[in-house]
Every structure is written in C-alpha cells, then in structure tokens.
Amino acid sequence: MGLERMTELIRPGDHNEKVKDVQSRLRSLGHDIVDAAGYFGGTTKRAVRAFQQQREILIDGIVGPNTWNELVEASWRLGDRTLYLRHPYLRGDDVNTLQARLNALGFDSGREDGIFGPETDVAVRAFQKEYATAEDGIFGPASHAALAGLRVDRPGTSAKLREELKKDLGPRLEQAVVVIDPGHGGTDPGEVGTRGNREADLCWELSTRLAEQLSIEGARVRFTHTEAEAPDSSERARRANELQGDILVSIHLNSHEEWTAEGASTYFFGGSHAGQTLAEKILDELVMLGARDCRSHARSYTLLRETRMPAVLVEPAFISNPDEEKKLEDSDHLNVLASSIVAAIRRYHEESL
Numbered sequence: 001m002g003l004e005r006m007t008e009l010i011r012p013g014d015h016n017e018k019v020k021d022v023q024s025r026l027r028s029l030g031h032d033i034v035d036a037a038g039y040f041g042g043t044t045k046r047a048v049r050a051f052q053q054q055r056e057i058l059i060d061g062i063v064g065p066n067t068w069n070e071l072v073e074a075s076w077r078l079g080d081r082t083l084y085l086r087h088p089y090l091r092g093d094d095v096n097t098l099q100a101r102l103n104a105l106g107f108d109s110g111r112e113d114g115i116f117g118p119e120t121d122v123a124v125r126a127f128q129k130e131y132a133t134a135e136d137g138i139f140g141p142a143s144h145a146a147l148a149g150l151r152v153d154r155p156g157t158s159a160k161l162r163e164e165l166k167k168d169l170g171p172r173l174e175q176a177v178v179v180i181d182p183g184h185g186g187t188d189p190g191e192v193g194t195r196g197n198r199e200a201d202l203c204w205e206l207s208t209r210l211a212e213q214l215s216i217e218g219a220r221v222r223f224t225h226t227e228a229e230a231p232d233s234s235e236r237a238r239r240a241n242e243l244q245g246d247i248l249v250s251i252h253l254n255s256h257e258e259w260t261a262e263g264a265s266t267y268f269f270g271g272s273h274a275g276q277t278l279a280e281k282i283l284d285e286l287v288m289l290g291a292r293d294c295r296s297h298a299r300s301y302t303l304l305r306e307t308r309m310p311a312v313l314v315e316p317a318f319i320s321n322p323d324e325e326k327k328l329e330d331s332d333h334l335n336v337l338a339s340s341i342v343a344a345i346r347r348y349h350e351e352s353l
C-alpha cells in the first residue's frame with residue numbers, strides 16, 4: 001500500500017506518532033479511547049481487539065501489518081481519493097460504497113467486496129459513458145460529483161441477482177463442491193479455553209467430521225488449508241474461489257470475556273441473499289440441538305466478502321464457556337454438530353432446486 005506499508009509492530013506501552021494515527025482511525029470508526037494521545041494504553045488495546053474481532057482477523061491487541069491494512073481499508077470514505085484499476089488492486093470501504101451505488105444503478109460492478117478489480121473498472125466506464133464527461137475509468141472528483149447527484153434507490157443489485165440466479169441453478173448436494181474452512185490452524189491457535197483446548201484444534205476436529213459426513217452424502221469436499229497452515233482470510237477466499245466451491249462453510253468458536261456467554265451464531269456477507277439463507281438454516285439446526293440462539297448476523301469479514309459463492313461462518317459454541325468447551329471434547333457431540341450442519345446444507349440445496 002505504498003506509503004502506508006508498515007513492517008514494525010505497534011503494541012501496548014508504545015508512545016509515538018504511529019499510535020496517535022491508530023487511535024484517530026479507531027475513533028473515526030466509532031471506538032472509544034480515553035488513553036493520552038499517542039499512548040497505547042488499556043482502552044487503545046481494547047479498541048484494537050474489538051476492531052480485530054469485527055474484521056475477523058487474529059485478535060491479539062497488537063497492530064501488525066495485517067491489522068494496519070484492515071485499519072487503512074476501513075478508514076476510506078468515497079471521495080477521499082481517486083479510484084481506478086491498478087495492481088495491486090485498490091481496496092477499501094470506499095470501493096465497497098462505490099460498488100454498491102453502481103450496482104444499485106444497474107452497472108454491474110460485481111460482488112460488493114471493496115476491491116477495485118476489472119469488473120468494477122468496466123462498471124465505472126459504463127457509468128461515465130452515461131453520466132460523466134470523461135470515459136477514462138478514473139473515478140475522481142468529477143465522477144464522484146456526477147454519482148452524488150443521482151438518486152440511488154433501485155432495490156436489488158445486479159450482483160445480488162446474479163448470485164441468486166447461481167443459487168437457483170445450483171447443483172444438488174450430491175454434485176455440489178463444498179469448501180470447508182477450518183478456523184485458524186498452523187501457528188495460530190485462535191482462542192484457548194479454560195480447559196486448555198485450542199480453538200484451532202476443535203475447529204479442525206469438527207471440520208473433518210463435517211467433511212466425512214458430506215462425502216457420504218455425495219458432496220465433493222475441499223479444504224482451504226491443511227492442519228499445519230494458517231493462511232490469512234484473503235488467501236482462504238482466493239483458494240475457495242479457485243476450487244470453484246458452490247458453498248463455503250467456515251468453522252470457528254465464539255469467545256467472550258464473560259465466561260457464562262453461550263450459544264450458537266452464524267455469519268453471512270450482508271449483500272448475499274443465498275449466504276443469509278444458508279446461515280439461517282445452519283443456525284436453526286444448531287438451535288434445535290439445544291444451543292442458545294445467538295442469531296445470524298450480516299458481517300463484512302474478509303473471508304465472506306471475497307468469496308464468490310454463498311459463504312457462512314459458523315460458531316456453534318463458545319470456547320470461553322467451560323461447559324460448552326467440555327462438550328466439544330466429546331467425539332459423539334462433534335458428530336452430532338456435524339450432522340446438523342449437513343442437514344442444513346441438504347435443506348438449502350433442496351430448496352434451491
């Protein structure tokens with residue numbers, strides 16, 4: 001990211017200009033910080049962790065290159081800078097806004113993923129042809145002014161419609177490619193329960209059982225990584241796209257500082273109707289097993305945003321709750337969890353025929 005590239009870590013106890021920059025970015029995203037300007041104290045750390053949790057990246061309360069990139073992406077507002085197709089692609093929440101507006105106007109800018117790729121370039125040029133003076137693919141002040149002057153109120157974006165079409169024509173479960181993404185892995189343990197279980201290990205266990213049962217149903221199952229690897233979210237999404245998955249299921253466990261927190265939740269990308277349908281079906285099954293209903297939520301996690309198929313992140317339980325953690329040690333319980341997720345996937349495929 002040019003000047004914004006960073007290699008050093010910004011951590012608790014630091015006192016410098018970089019910390020000040022991090023604090024102002026976090027504040028503008030709505031996080032409360034009462035530490036002195038430029039001092040990485042307790043409230044800065046809490047804000048960093050909350051931000052990392054929102055973006056579903058490693059939660060360590062330290063600002064390394066990955067967290068920094070996410071902070072930079074999250075900080076852009078449409079109009080802040082000139083957007084155009086270049087390598088590496090420009091990324092940010094401003095690109096996301098642009099895509100959403102163009103889609104709503106009927107210019108197909110592809111999935112609303114915050115990445116200015118070739119599809120967005122084509123959509124910007126088409127938009128410029130109709131509404132702006134220059135048709136150069138450069139979304140600068142003139143194009144921004146032209147877009148700002150238009151009412152954008154058409155429901156149902158072309159990207160959404162295309163995904164729904166894909167869902168309607170989607171294969172039966174027997175022929176579907178199901179990509180499983182076990183959370184964390186390799187050197188990244190995820191959260192660790194009070195009984196000593198690592199989130200990565202439990203997710204891996206559940207994922208392999210899920211794979212086994214899906215295979216029995218006739219699905220073609222693929223993984224985003226091996227047990228020894230922990231690719232970042234973009235890489236996981238890239239692999240899932242390359243595998244041409246029909247759906248993606250990512251397995252994580254929830255965690256909260258309050259140990260009594262319990263229950264199941266699922267997450268889908270906000271613009272994805274099919275993703276939401278699948279997320280709700282999986283949650284229904286988990287709740288029928290007796291889990292507390294912690295709802296389905298729209299999230300713009302990198303993995304959900306950058307995958308080109310309906311994608312759901314599942315958190316069947318809290319690893320921070322000792323009772324739920326203990327249950328996850330039981331192999332029979334893991335099999336039951338896996339079969340309830342399979343049942344939801346089967347229902348999803350049956351209904352989309």
Ligand SMILES: [Zn+2]
Pocket residue numbers: 183184190191199252253
């Ligand atoms: Zn996790």
